[in-house]
Amino acid sequence: MTHALAFIEISASGEIRNTAAMLIAAAAQLGTPVAVVVAAPGTGDAVTAQLGALGAAQVYLAETDTAGSLLVAPQLAALEAASAALQPSAIVLAHSIDGREIAGRLAVRLRTGLLVDVVDVRSEAGNVIATHSVFGGGYTVEATVPGGGPAIVTVRQGAIEARADATTATLTTEAVIVDAASAAVIDAVHDAVVATDRPELRGAARVVSGGRGLGSQANFALVEQLADALGAAVGASRAAVDAGYVPQTSQVGQTGITVSPQLYIALGISGAIQHRAGMQTAKTIVAINKDADAPIFDIADFGIVGDVFTVVPQLIEALGTRAE
Amino acid sequence: MKIIVLVKQVPDTWGERTLNTATGQLDRAASDAVIDEIDERALEVALQFKDANDAEVIALSMGPSSVTEVLRKSLAMGADAALHVQDDALSGSDLSRTAAVLAAAITKSGFDLVIAGNEATDGRGGVIPAMIAEHLGVPSMTYLDSSEIVPGSIRGVRGDEHGTVAVHASLPAVISVTEASAEPRFPNFKGIMRAKKKPLDVWSLADLGLDESGYAPGTEITRTTERPARTAGTKIVDTGDAGIQLAEFLAAGRLI
Ligand SMILES: Cc1cc2nc3c(=O)[nH]c(=O)nc-3n(C[C@H](O)[C@H](O)[C@H](O)COP(=O)(O)OP(=O)(O)OC[C@H]3O[C@@H](n4cnc5c(N)ncnc54)[C@H](O)[C@@H]3O)c2cc1C
Ligand SMILES: Nc1ncnc2c1ncn2[C@@H]1O[C@H](COP(=O)(O)O)[C@@H](O)[C@H]1O
Numbered sequence: 164m165t166h167a168l169a170f171i172e173i174s175a176s177g178e179i180r181n182t183a184a185m186l187i188a189a190a191a192q193l194g195t196p197v198a199v200v201v202a203a204p205g206t207g208d209a210v211t212a213q214l215g216a217l218g219a220a221q222v223y224l225a226e227t228d229t230a231g232s233l234l235v236a237p238q239l240a241a242l243e244a245a246s247a248a249l250q251p252s253a254i255v256l257a258h259s260i261d262g263r264e265i266a267g268r269l270a271v272r273l274r275t276g277l278l279v280d281v282v283d284v285r286s287e288a289g290n291v292i293a294t295h296s297v298f299g300g301g302y303t304v305e306a307t308v309p310g311g312g313p314a315i316v317t318v319r320q321g322a323i324e325a326r327a328d329a330t331t332a333t334l335t336t337e338a339v340i341v342d343a344a345s346a347a348v349i350d351a352v353h354d355a356v357v358a359t360d361r362p363e364l365r366g367a368a369r370v371v372s373g374g375r376g377l378g379s380q381a382n383f384a385l386v387e388q389l390a391d392a393l394g395a396a397v398g399a400s401r402a403a404v405d406a407g408y409v410p411q412t413s414q415v416g417q418t419g420i421t422v423s424p425q426l427y428i429a430l431g432i433s434g435a436i437q438h439r440a441g442m443q444t445a446k447t448i449v450a451i452n453k454d455a456d457a458p459i460f461d462i463a464d465f466g467i468v469g470d471v472f473t474v475v476p477q478l479i480e481a482l483g484t485r486a487e
Numbered sequence: 488m489k490i491i492v493l494v495k496q497v498p499d500t501w502g503e504r505t506l507n508t509a510t511g512q513l514d515r516a517a518s519d520a521v522i523d524e525i526d527e528r529a530l531e532v533a534l535q536f537k538d539a540n541d542a543e544v545i546a547l548s549m550g551p552s553s554v555t556e557v558l559r560k561s562l563a564m565g566a567d568a569a570l571h572v573q574d575d576a577l578s579g580s581d582l583s584r585t586a587a588v589l590a591a592a593i594t595k596s597g598f599d600l601v602i603a604g605n606e607a608t609d610g611r612g613g614v615i616p617a618m619i620a621e622h623l624g625v626p627s628m629t630y631l632d633s634s635e636i637v638p639g640s641i642r643g644v645r646g647d648e649h650g651t652v653a654v655h656a657s658l659p660a661v662i663s664v665t666e667a668s669a670e671p672r673f674p675n676f677k678g679i680m681r682a683k684k685k686p687l688d689v690w691s692l693a694d695l696g697l698d699e700s701g702y703a704p705g706t707e708i709t710r711t712t713e714r715p716a717r718t719a720g721t722k723i724v725d726t727g728d729a730g731i732q733l734a735e736f737l738a739a740g741r742l743i
């Protein structure tokens with residue numbers, strides 16, 4: 164079986180990002196999974212056991228002093244080297260901000276085909292077949308990279324639920340040379356401190372989103388209370404983001420995050436087409452809106468024409484009673 | 488300072504967007520085509536620099552003849568010139584080919600800075616700017632929430648899934664900007680009149696010295712299926728117990 168590389172993002176402090184499990188599983192669907200990691204010399208060994216536990220047969224650790232000081236160039240050099248050494252059939256990355264930039268440059272550098280934002284991958288007669296969900300889930304498109312060269316694939320975060328079996332990974336350490344001339348420089352990294360134990364929006368099984376109908380940042384707490392009562396992630400419409408009720412990272416829709424949960428509850432959201440594009444593949448959609456003509460009702464499995472400030476507290480209470 | 492702004496024509500997100508299920512390609516006739524909102528912001532970033540500095544701003548787009556409208560709007564907003572890469576052989580281009588062609592046009596035109604949108608609302612790939620940068624052999628900084636052009640270099644703040652990263656690069660470079668960047672200006676009457684006299688050049692593949700061969704092996708669409716439209720389910724008007732009814736609905740569906 165050929166190799167399939169999974170590019171693992173790690174934080175400035177050396178922790179594996181939470182897309183690792185999904186990426187190793189995706190690589191395992193395409194070949195023998197090799198996790199590729201970039202770290203400053205002597206700092207990366209610690210992740211080997213963790214990546215093995217996530218299913219990586221091998222860890223390819225690329226060491227460079229530029230890890231953390233140059234933007235994407237170290238990662239590109241690492242994947243270029245790993246690809247030359249292992250001749251993989253596929254290179255899988257997260258469709259994250261970094262993943263996209265690395266994948267785009269890598270596809271040009273290796274002169275090979277690029278499949279982006281895929282929601283599933285499989286191998287058929289040696290070819291990588293990727294499934295895309297486009298126009299807000301309105302269409303499913305399958306595509307492949309014909310001819311030789313590794314297929315470069317970016318996977319939508321949270322889209323693949325499969326997990327690879329744990330194993331003990333072997334470790335290969337290589338020093339890589341990074342071309343600094345065509346690279347941007349990192350001046351400072353500010354990872355936001357997430358002081359919440361709510362599930363992450365991407366890949367969440369339940370999502371409660373609030374819109375402009377919440378009226379204020381203070382009132383938006385109601386969305387969070389319902390989310391906590393359901394063990395759900397918190398999302399928002401762009402209008403709620405623009406009004407400053409929540410950070411941009413909560414935005415669901417066309418230009419925000421695409422979610423596909425079991426349950427999506429829209430509170431005070433009209434259901435503009437750009438919002439629906441990010442949530443209409445949810446299994447069950449619930450909407451609460453004052454306006455009986457709000458377009459969100461066209462796609463809701465359970466719609467309530469009512470005021471969120473009366474319906475939601477009653478719902479939270481009813482959920483509490485049931486839980487007892 | 489020569490700034491090239493990449494503007495893409497996309498189907499209006501306010502309308503229904505349709506794919507041809509036989510070819511997997513966009514059915515252009517089925518929806519209104521507009522300049523992608525994000526690219527208006529990219530143009531705004533360039534125009535704000537031009538407002539205060541000596542700069543030439545060129546809008547570049549690859550696409551069918553309808554793209555002229557998008558370029559006219561860019562000129563009306565304040566771009567100095569427009570470039571349109573149009574060739575029948577480009578119909579149905581994938582990411583690899585789009586990036587190669589745009590990079591060739593940028594090289595031919597010459598540039599100090601390329602500004603693109605972070606991701607197009609139709610494809611949502613968000614990779615074209617990085618691919619172009621690799622073709623050009625220059626630094627890329629994508630997904631900038633804010634940016635500042637300083638002599639010889641550009642710096643900005645990139646928002647990612649985890650927080651923010653402050654970055655800089657020497658020019659020439661390619662950047663892409665997000666929705667958090669400048670609110671685009673509206674073209675005024677004077678701008679619209681002036682746009683009519685500004686140059687709008689159309690280049691074919693031959694003009695770029697490219698032919699149909701010589702591209703990276705691209706991608707091939709093997710199947711396109713349409714998801715059945717969603718339909719409305721139960722809709723109730725709250726008469727005092729809607730919250731309780733909803734709890735029952737969730738319980739019945741094993742959602743709690
Ligand atoms: C290119 C482009 C990209 C976009 N991308 C996105 C995107 O990614 N995500 C996104 O969400 N939007 C996006 N939009 C914006 C989108 O068009 C809408 O403007 C936005 O979704 C509206 O948000 P909203 O539903 O919260 O606000 P509104 O449309 O103002 O709706 C508020 C709703 O709240 C209801 N309401 C008010 N008070 C109450 C109450 N007390 N109880 C119950 N209901 C109440 C009202 O009846 C109304 O229906 C995009 C737009 C464009 C042009
Ligand atoms: N055909 C095109 N013509 C001009 N610019 C484009 C084209 N395709 C993509 N771009 C630019 O690249 C950005 C990101 O596009 P994408 O990578 O397709 O999501 C867009 O916002 C545009 O600035």
